[in-house]
Amino acid sequence: MNKTTEELLGIVSDWSGKFTGAYNIREDGACAGRQSSENILIENKEGAPGLVIKIKPYTKGETVYIPACVTKGGIDDLVYNDFYVGEGADVTIVAGCGVHTSDGHDVRHNGIHRFILDKGSRVLYKEKHIGTGAGQGAKRIDPVTDIIQGEDSYLEMDTIQIGGIDSTFRKTTGKLGKRAKLVIKERILTDKEQRAETDFAVELNGEDSGADIVSRSVARGNSYQEYHSKISGNARCTGHSECDAILAENGKVNASPELFAGDIDASLIHEAAIGKIAGEQIIKLRTLGLTEEEAERKIIDGFLRG
Amino acid sequence: MLSIKDLCWGLGSGEEILKNVSLNIESGKMTVITGPNGGGKTSLAKLIAGLEAPTSGSIVLDGQDITGWDITERARGGIGYAFQQPVRFKGLNVRDLLELSAQKELSDREICELLGKVGLCANEYLDRVVDSSLSGGEAKRIEIATVLAKKDAKLLIFDEPEAGIDLWSFTSLIEAFERLKETEDRALLIISHQERILEISDYIAVIADGQVTKYGTREEILGGLLGEEKAVRCPLGKDKEENT
Numbered sequence: 001m002n003k004t005t006e007e008l009l010g011i012v013s014d015w016s017g018k019f020t021g022a023y024n025i026r027e028d029g030a031c032a033g034r035q036s037s038e039n040i041l042i043e044n045k046e047g048a049p050g051l052v053i054k055i056k057p058y059t060k061g062e063t064v065y066i067p068a069c070v071t072k073g074g075i076d077d078l079v080y081n082d083f084y085v086g087e088g089a090d091v092t093i094v095a096g097c098g099v100h101t102s103d104g105h106d107v108r109h110n111g112i113h114r115f116i117l118d119k120g121s122r123v124l125y126k127e128k129h130i131g132t133g134a135g136q137g138a139k140r141i142d143p144v145t146d147i148i149q150g151e152d153s154y155l156e157m158d159t160i161q162i163g164g165i166d167s168t169f170r171k172t173t174g175k176l177g178k179r180a181k182l183v184i185k186e187r188i189l190t191d192k193e194q195r196a197e198t199d200f201a202v203e204l205n206g207e208d209s210g211a212d213i214v215s216r217s218v219a220r221g222n223s224y225q226e227y228h229s230k231i232s233g234n235a236r237c238t239g240h241s242e243c244d245a246i247l248a249e250n251g252k253v254n255a256s257p258e259l260f261a262g263d264i265d266a267s268l269i270h271e272a273a274i275g276k277i278a279g280e281q282i283i284k285l286r287t288l289g290l291t292e293e294e295a296e297r298k299i300i301d302g303f304l305r306g
Numbered sequence: 307m308l309s310i311k312d313l314c315w316g317l318g319s320g321e322e323i324l325k326n327v328s329l330n331i332e333s334g335k336m337t338v339i340t341g342p343n344g345g346g347k348t349s350l351a352k353l354i355a356g357l358e359a360p361t362s363g364s365i366v367l368d369g370q371d372i373t374g375w376d377i378t379e380r381a382r383g384g385i386g387y388a389f390q391q392p393v394r395f396k397g398l399n400v401r402d403l404l405e406l407s408a409q410k411e412l413s414d415r416e417i418c419e420l421l422g423k424v425g426l427c428a429n430e431y432l433d434r435v436v437d438s439s440l441s442g443g444e445a446k447r448i449e450i451a452t453v454l455a456k457k458d459a460k461l462l463i464f465d466e467p468e469a470g471i472d473l474w475s476f477t478s479l480i481e482a483f484e485r486l487k488e489t490e491d492r493a494l495l496i497i498s499h500q501e502r503i504l505e506i507s508d509y510i511a512v513i514a515d516g517q518v519t520k521y522g523t524r525e526e527i528l529g530g531l532l533g534e535e536k537a538v539r540c541p542l543g544k545d546k547e548e549n550t
Contacts, residue, residue, distance in 0.1 A: 216396075244396060284393040286377040287355060287386070288407045288452065298406070302397030 001025065001032045004071035004100050004132075011162070012096025012128040013067040023065035024051055029077045040064050040091070050080035050112075053093075057086030057118065067096045073105025073137040080112045085153075087118040096128040097143070099165070101135035108140040115145070117153035117180075125157045131164030138166040145172040149180035151206060156183040160304070161196065163189050170198040176237075178206035186215040187304045190223035190251070200229040204237035204266070213241040218300050219251025230258040233266025245274040246303060248296070307333040307493050308354070308461055313363035315353055323349045325516040326363070331461065335508040336487050336494040340531070346516040347497045348390055351463050354495070355387035356380040368460065384460035388467065390497075392449035394438055400431045400448055407455040420451045423482040425475030442470040447479075454482065461493045462486070468500045480506060504528055 001009075005027045009015035019025075022040035025033040029049070036042045039059035043052045053064060070077050083093065101107040117123060131139030141161075149155060161168060174182050182202060190196050202211045211231055219225045231239035245253040257270040277299050285295035308331040316322040324346045331337050339347045352358045354365060356377040364373045372380060381387075386407075395403075404420055405412050412420075418428035424447035434440070436448055450467055453459070468476055480502055486494060487506070496503055504510060510527040512520035520527055 278393075280389075280393045281395055283357060283377060284389065285406065287357075287381050287389075288403070288456070289378060289381040289409065290406065291378050298402075299395065299398065302395060302399075302402060305397055 001027055002071055005032065005069040008069040008071070008098030008100060008130070008132065009067055009096070011130050012069075012098050013065055013094050015065075015067070019065045021062055021064065022053075026066070026068035026077075026079060028069070028071055028075055037062060037064075042066075045080055045082065048080045049078060051082070053081065053083045055083070055085045055089050055091055057088050059086065059089040059091055061090065063092040063094060065094045067094070067098075068109055068111060069097070070099045070107050070109050073101035073103040073107050073135055076106075076108045076110070078110045078112075080114075082114045083116065083123075085115065085117045085121040085123055088120045089118075090122040092124045092126065094126045096126075097141055098130050098132065099139045099141060100131070100133040101137040101139060102133045103135045103137060105135070105137040106140065107137055108142065110142045110144070112144040113146070115147045115149075115155065117147070117149045117155060119150045120152045121150070122154040123156070125155065127157070127159040129159075129161045129165060129168070131166065139164060140167045141165055142169045143171075147172070147174040147182065149174065149176045149182060151178035151180060153177070154181045154183075156185075158185050160187040161189060163191065165190075165196070166194050168196045170196070172198075172200045174200075174202040174211065176202070176204050176206055176209040176211065179208045180206055181209070182211045184211075184213045186213075186217075188215070188217040188225065189300075189304060190217070190219050190221075190225055192221040192223060194221070194223040195225070196223070197226040198228070200241070201232075202230070202239070203232045203234060204239055205234045206237075207235050208237065209235065210238040211240070215241075215243045216245070216303055217243075217253065218246045218248065218304060219253050220248040222250045223252070225251075225253045227253070227255040228258070229270075230260065231268055231270075232260040232262060233268050234262045236263060236265035237267070239266070239268040241270045243270075243272040243274075244303075246300060247274065247276050248300075307331060307368055308495075309366040310350075310354070311364045311366070313350070313353060313360050313365065315349055315358060315360045323516050324353070324360075327513070327516070327518055329511055329518060329521065331493045331495055332509070333460065333493050334487070334491045336483065336496065336506065337509040337511060338504050338507040339495065339497045339511045339513055340499055340504065341513040341519070345514040347513050348465055350513065351387065351465050351495070351497055354461075355385055355463060357387075384458060386453040386456040386459035386462045388450050388453040388462075388464045390465035390469065392436075392445040394440070394445065395436050397435065399433050399435045400451075401433055403436060403448065403452045404455045407452045408457060412455070420455050421447075423454055423478060424448070424451050425471070425478035426451070443472060443475065446470045447475060450479065454486075459492060461495060463495045463497075465497045466499070467496060468498060468503065476502075501532070504531070
């Protein structure tokens with residue numbers, strides 16, 4: 001692994017020299033390290049770049065790391081990772097991504113992740129994205145996440161884009177079976193001329209399934225963000241989506257939530273709020289001794305922490 | 307420790323809210339400002355904390371003229387201010403606010419002590435986000451706790467601390483104010499209509515129509531105030547909406 005990868009890993013996947021348990025480190029489109037565990041098998045995907053990660057039924061308390069780093073301009077990394085989570089398993093998946101360029105060439109990572117959760121399984125999926133390097137080349141991350149949840153399964157996605165990504169298009173789809181629950185917490189920070197687009201489409205197909213999608217974003221500088229979500233309630237179900245955005249400087253946000261109720265017992269809610277930081281919040285923190293800049297930073301940090 | 311001299315302040319429309327207000331606040335003493343709503347009490351508190359700038363007059367803290375200081379400078383100079391209407395934050399939790407105020411990391415025990423002073427069962431609130439999920443009373447008590455956490459403050463200002471607080475919590479708050487008076491050499495400036503708060507004060511100032519109409523020790527002022535209240539059946543002048 002090169003030094004940039006090590007630095008990016010430290011940021012996106014809390015790497016401190018080694019991973020415990022199953023992991024695969026992707027560096028500039030190639031495998032830089034892999035280990036399976038007794039319960040989590042990581043193999044190459046046939047016919048396409050990427051991995052097949054199989055988690056045995058009833059695996060409990062294990063974490064699998066699959067970070068990807070692109071450390072040079074001129075690389076457009078495309079990877080397909082499929083996760084099969086066995087019945088009754090309860091695991092954490094850490095899938096951070098960092099892109100770095102120190103020259104004028106663009107750099108991009110496009111991770112296409114597919115999750116298939118068997119009956120009663122539970123997954124906490126953590127995804128942190130960052131762009132680094134002083135190169136003029138554009139830094140892009142375009143993740144696609146497709147989720148199929150079996151009955152009584154639970155998936156919590158905790159995704160955050162820390163900064164430095166010039167352009168991102170994040171597409172997430174979900175199809176939920178009976179009593180399956182999907183919780184998505186997305187946080188995005190854009191600055192300068194950056195652009196972030198996020199698109200969720202969740203189908204609540206099983207009786208008593210539920211989805212809770214919460215997106216928090218901060219658009220600073222001249223950045224632009226677009227949020228679109230569609231929750232389709234096709235059975236007795238509950239769906240909630242929330243889009244909160246803070247604007248600073250010349251930041252712009254377009255939020256367009258959509259709800260479709262295809263069943264009389266579908267209960268769907270959307271909340272959205274876009275605006276600058278309330279002046280009274282800044283004033284309150286200043287009465288505690290913070291400067292205006294410190295107060296703004298603290299409010300944004302807290303807001304994105306969720 | 308705080309000397310206010312000939313302070314004037316008005317709205318952009320030209321309406322005068324405070325007219326030549328002069329007042330001295332002593333260390334180790336509790337001064338309660340009371341009077342009719344709309345009389346200028348909150349405006350005075352905001353001027354002291356730096357939220358508004360006076361049109362004329364001066365504010366001197368420990369011999370230093372702070373009239374031109376901004377909010378941050380005044381906070382760092384030792385003025386703590388609890389808002390009448392607590393501010394809500396999406397994302398900042400109780401621990402964040404208390405630690406920001408204390409300017410250091412606080413142990414769970416220290417946070418529990420602070421929250422206990424305002425009648426909150428601490429374990430339920432340590433990491434609770436200070437957003438709209440809190441009731442008005444909860445938010446108010448947390449607001450007060452943020453000021454109590456400010457250990458370097460020489461002057462603590464509380465704007466209607468009783469508002470929205472239940473009786474049991476109010477009793478805890480009264481006890482906290484009494485302890486502050488007994489154990490610390492800090493000045494307390496409380497805006498209140500509450501008789502129990504007036505009863506534990508050292509000094510009382512009545513502000514009406516933008517002017518200090520009465521000022522003296524509790525013994526000198528309180529009896530007359532309560533007599534007036536009975537006469538007009540109007541609790542210390544709650545006759546119009548506080549909006550200044």
